[in-house]
Amino acid sequence: MRSAAMDHAPSWAEKRNFQRVRVKIYGRFMLEDRTEHPCQVTDMSPGNVALRADRIGEPGEKVIAYLDHIGRIEGVITRTLEDGFAMTVIASERKRDKLAAQLTWLANKHELDLPEDRRHERVAPRNPMTVLRLADGRQYQCRIIDLSLSGAAVEIDVKPALGVQVMLGTMRGQVVRHFEDGVAIEFAVVQMPETLDAEFNDLRG
Known part of the structure; x- marks a missing residue:
């Protein structure tokens, strides 16, 4: 039985159309067991995100994350990485447009070396x-x-x-x-x- 999360996950063709940007954003995420853990985004697009974290969930597990400058996102773990994991971003078209704008701003901010403080x-x-x-x-x-x-x-x-x-x-x-x-x-x-x-x-x- 397909989950609602998988029904809203972007297809591989869609994922290729999202532009990934390298950013350094801190935040926290919650796994299905309701435990919360700190994380750092290493790259992100409106459709997926790679997180560096000490605790790594399982592929297919649903994740809710709260990220600086971005806010709340949710999605499903697609694969584990050496120091974290990658996940989809489940969002409406409007939310994706907003994410794209936020990521463009963040990428430019980092390019210009303008840390928040x-x-x-x-x-x-x-x-x-x-x-x-x-x-x-x-x-x-x-x-x-x-x-x-x-x-x-x-x-x-x-x-x-x-x-x-x-x-x-x-x-x-x-x-x-x-x-x-x-x-x-x-x-x-x-x-x-x-x-x-x-x-x-x-x-x-």
């Missing part, structure tokens, strides 16, 4: 102490090392997983990188300078 000037706020909140309600004191309109680097004792949604003060964002003393966060939207100034510079400790 260097698009805007970074400064050290006058009042660096704030709170990082996770979606499950846990919160941790942290210190902002530097800050820009698009993100922040924070010194913190815990390291939420890559791709996890967080609140830094009142700014919504997600964890995009780990480093020795903390994490880098990319804001969900580029902030206005006045907003950041009011949030982190006008507070009184």
